Amino acid sequence: MQNIIRREDIELLAPAGNWDCLKAAVANGANACFFGVEKFNARARAENFKMDELPEIMAFLHLYGVKGFVTFNILVFEDELNEARKLVEACMAAGVDALIVQDLGLVKLIREISPDFPIHGSTQMTITSPEAVEFTKPFDLERVVLGRENSLKEIKKIGDTAKLPMEVFVHGALCVSYSGQCLTSEMWGGRSANRGECAQACRLPYDLMVDGVEKPMGNVAYLLSPKDLAAIDIVPELIEAGVTSFKIEGRLKSPEYVANVVSKYRAAIDKYFDGVDAKPSKVELRELQQSFSRGFTHGFLDGTNNKTLLDGTFPKSRGVFLGTVKKVLPTAILVELDSPVKRGDGIVFDAGDPTQKEEGGRVYDILTKGRKVEGEVERGQYEIVMGRNDVNLKRIHVGDRVWKTNDPELNKRLRKTFETEKPYQTFPLAVHVSGKTGEHLKTTWVDLGTNHAVSIQSEPLLETALKRPLTHESLHDQLGRLGGTLYYLEPGQLTVDLTGDVIVPMSELNRMRREAVEQLTTLRSVPPVYTKRNVDAYADSHLVKNRKQPLLTALCRSLEQIEAAAQTDVDFLYADFEFVKQYPDAVKLAHRFGKKIALATMRIHMPDENGVLALIAKAKPDAILVRNTGALYYYLSRRDEISIPLIGDFSLNVSNHKTVDLFLESGMERVTASYDLNIQQMVDLLGNADSPNMEVVIHQHMPMFHTEHCVYCTFLSEGTDHTNCGTPCEESRISLKDRVGFSHPVRVDTGCRNTVYNAIDQSGAEYLREFMDLGVGSFRIEFLEEEAERVQEVIRLYRQAMRGEITGTQVWRTLKATNQLGVTRGQLTK
Template sequence: MRNGIKREDIELLAPAGNWDCLKAAVANGANAIFFGVEKFNARARAENFQMAELPEIMAYLHMYGVKGFLTFNILVFENELEDARELIDACIHAGVDAVIVQDLGLVKMIREISPDFPIHGSTQMTITSPEAVEFTKPFDMERVVLGRENSLKEIKKIGEKAKLPMEVFVHGALCVSYSGQCLTSEMWGGRSANRGECAQACRLPYDLMVDGVQKEMGNIAYVLSPKDLAAIDLVPELIEAGVTSFKIEGRLKTPEYVANVVSKYNAAIERYFAGQDTGPTEVEVRELQQSFSRGFTHGFLTGTNNKQLVDGSFPKSRGVFLGTVKKLLPTGVLVDITSPVKRGDGIVFDAGDPTQKEEGGRIYDILSRSKKVEGEVSKGMYEIVMGRNDVNLKRLHVGDRVWKTSDPELDRRLRKTFETEKPYRTFPLSVHVSGKLGEKLSVTWVDKQANHAVSVPSEVLLETALKRPLTAELLHDQLSRLGGTIFHLEAHDLTVDLEGDLIVPVSELNRMRRDAVEQLVFLRSKPPIYHHHDINVYADAPKSQPVEKPLLTALCRSLEQLEAAAQTDVDFLYADFEFVKQYPEGVKLAHKYGKKIGIATMRIHMPDENGVLALIAKSKPDAILVRNTGALYYYLSRRDEIDIPLIGDFSLNVANHKAVELFLATGLERVTPSYDLNIQQMVDMLSRSNAANMELVIHQHMPMFHTEHCVYCTFMSEGTDHTNCGTPCETSRISLKDRVGFSHPVRVDTGCRNTVYNAIDQSGAEYLSEFRSLNVGSYRIEFLEEEPERVKEVISLYRKALRGEVSGTHVWRTLKATNQLGVTRGQLTK
């Protein structure tokens, strides 16, 4: 125990994309594993397990005292609820220790199926504040996985206020966007990150455009590609901040990676509880880098440092920095080596432009002054000789950086940890032996770690010993022969209570030992029992109410847009401004024109940001557009003092009727469907919901990335965060130009977070007649950079379409004709 915390209170949680990864995690000290099956998980590209394997997986893990969590961390569409129910049933029957869930509609369904089956709120729930944790409590969730953007100070504050176990990512790839709030893959490639199909648009090169002019960036092109998280040196601070589960990212990684990272973090946790306040060694860090690294960072754990988060010069794993090319030679290169390297290691030559083919391969020889060097070298000038067909030496340059991308010897060592027939770990038994003449020998075996006990009697009666009677030493010798099993027996854990000199055959002792082990393994592998109800997933689907005159609403991002929209016949306005100080003015302006107005909260809610929510309420809007569960809880818990109608926005990720019902039941007046839904999925959900309470966004620039990483601060300032950046966002406008030539605007919110919007506005106008027939209650148009006249034109076109005066197709075609960037029908494509 240390600081009142026991080692068993801390969980090391490892990823597993297949059986080898699972075994590597168990072998190297993981306390729990998270894994996915063939569907419904956020790593659709991983090998994944099959649903039919769940009993075998859980029996295997439980045998070793390891927990197994199934990832169900995607949005579930209406037509998938029945399949989702089937998977939850399978998890309950197999004894899965918890499901990691994103979709609150799924949470509702799980609680209908079982009141006690454990649920973990995934990082895709975007839980970043004590209020967001409080929002989950009515659903009896066992723990929450905090957003990767929370700092140690914030984590501690959340833990102290919310008092729910917290799981935090400590190692692996970082998403530049808030998890659950990235729409880029879905927008550009039809592959939704909320559906486990991330296309990694953040890892692509972009040109930085400042006020329409390209900024010269040298070899910096990957402006949204963060380094990898490595918090191994922060293990003590994380434990003391109240983190109970240390989560390692990597279900797409190799078993060697899993073995490496799990073993290193296990050692760091053990050091803490042994009172050894030493950080990781140079060798440990280097080996972590070798398995996978885009460069290491603490992410946001030690606070925001935009300069350290993104390197910008390469988007993929580099491994270990080896040195710099000093001279080109006829058969190789002279390199100033700074890290250990040997024959057979893989290297790559980095000329500063990863978009071009890079030279690399295996090292054939290492020479010092023209003589071969055997073994490893670590520092100094050495000639690196590559295989003849591996590297085109003519493409290398003096000054190229050299990276060690693979170390076969390290991989072999890591594989040995889990490619073995021996048990990965053994557990202590305590054994009590008792008996007297003419009765059966009784042996009670206690599995101390699992707290299981079995008693195995002899099949023969005890007799008087003529020679070698049963003694503690003889009994320990026979009963401790547990090699090849998951148990061990120490001499001090054996107690003997025998009356007189007695004997049974050795063969009988061996049988009793084997029988006891078999029973104890069975008890370990037995699934836990949860309550379970058979349900009809659509039993709670309400009937739709007729809507005579649906609302047309408009969201504006400037006072000029707001004034233009207020002069139209739009029914309701929203203000989504960068600066809080403009909110009262926006409300006053709308009311001047006799319009009602709602103010949008920020998309993210952090500890200490309640002041912004209070200012929104103080502005006395007619409604609040709520974008996260933290803000929702804040307003719901203050109903006595803040009695303002609440409307749920797209970022609440409503994708099925159960999520609709959950949010309406909390007190929302309307909810906005997730942008992940295509037209058929939208129709499916609307058909099973009271669509009168739904607000559909039918025209907008898709908000693709939403990120704590500030592009303005990183590339237009000498500062590191909002406290010292000089606010370049107030004087310039940035956009990111992609490979196709589109420039995607980057905007800053009140919390200095960036949103990258799609360059092309999109329209769902041609589906208006279908939505009208489903009795949708409200339709929203969202503006980004449009001039006032454009605002009026767009609103007028949609009003005519709603009245049936023009077709929806006419609307988007007209907009296409008047907008040089064109229009895409985006996420509403059939």
């Protein structure tokens, strides 16, 4: 029997970057808000709140029955664990309803502090399969935020299988890369997306290089910049797929945006439960676009369609498409309108190159055949007059697209929803009155929204009424005067049980009413109580090391590289191929040369992809390089039949000793440190972690973007996904050339996901000796497109450095001399 979905089971979750956004969310019907506190959140550029504001924030939200979730959705470095512990404790004391967490080491710390403080697994955990949800269950996560790449069909399957509440993004900006798996900001600017400092490299222009030759793309330059997610027209489908929390992105957005988007989704959800058509009107869609839009898409909710994910001609919000320039007049622009416009609206003229300064400003007047038009106009040809100094008419051309970027009237209306002295919402009360002559009048007030109840009695005793005794009507009139408060007297919820004709002063009834309201209001803001233990975040540090001779491992991406590496004195090999069908050959080849080899899983694990994991095990490697928690759970839950050693890769985002312990305790043999660590953070981690069971990648091409969006399918095929694209990835090699002139290779995995690798390989060779002194058990070199000779040279140089025959500096300088791209020391800098 199918579960009945109730209105109260569905949560509308709104972003809040500041107090105005918080108020806008509450005023427009959000059930919950998420917000960051100081530095520990994935929006470092948002205003964010201070720790000492937490009690006030939570009291305000709980006053209206709204939950408050604190975003703790970044990696926590080793030297920050105590600071993180203090924020966790402050959140608990303030009554925060849950922490949204990325770092599994932080999850471990929170559970050490409290067994019952609610945790939500953030989208940065890259949870995209039932198995990944199952992996979180020993830590008692209350819910998970699924990856934005999951389709409705997959969401339903995950919900049906894993049976944990699911939060899904329904509106706002889309990352082209999987959340928690983007290293571009880290690579190019030392600003990690896993630390809330995304530099938005996906919004930059790139040239498309196909087999080393630039492909003409016209005005399509933003090859990685997705449109914005808008799922308002499929709200019913989301509810029926099992989504319990509708999440709106936008902690960097304005309060008007929050008010606009929250009110629209509130209406759509309510319409669904009221049994009326939940589809938005044209006006509602236009208003959503007006607040912020790079063009709307369902993202991956309908499944993968590489042709609808991005526009490619602009990277920023355009607002509403207004029309097209038909003629440039001496003092005006003739525009064929497609949407409404009025005086005062802001517009921009799109000449097809957003990297150049664009003409735009406020509409000063609207004319038709030279006559001024009052009010709003829509459809047809109109002469748009701009402010005298706003636009250079010589830079506007026939055919330019026109966008309405700002609507002051809409913003004014939206601000009115939360800039008010009145309560944003009122709640029903039930009141019971009883008493008789010579006793106190007794009243019981029940807040029907929370079931809180208070009893208030009169100070003077009831007297016998000579005239005008208390009646149901007079009590309803007096006790129901609740205007300006959070409450109203629910019709039919006043019950009166008086013996005889009695009276009490009206002023006393007023006092009792005010006191009841005050007490009930206070009760709404009382924080929940969580179990708390005093914890030393470093009590489990591994200060004493059981040192062992470090391994030198090599990750190869072709059979030719495997063969070259297998003929060196490297200790261990990894195969990371585009095609899993080549894995058995890689194992045979490595074993022929007497080398042990691990096979890499894909970085992402989706429902119905267990077949790939089974094939990896079937190839009988000496170990499996596990890149996500879904694959980890798959192998751990089949230990009886698959007893192959498991090694955790960088994509598990290990950045503190607690995360190391969590994965080693789960059954891994060793784990790889995150790429987000600089040299000092790595030293801090290795000083406290079980470093002999850790691997450090010392040489690599940084995998910058990892994305469901296939560049090959989008730009080299007429198809929409892997079923009809014709596999251009098997015929050609694509790279993306940036503004500096570097071409970054784009490679495809078995799941047709793309990884964009940095053009320049980077080396941490200078720190080899320091890491060896800290007990690191394994150093890895990663290859991308290197020829056999280059593979052997790189391995030889690193082996010499490990033996102390040459310095780390000599390693990267030598490599620079033989490699035209050069080598950088990357993020391992102090």
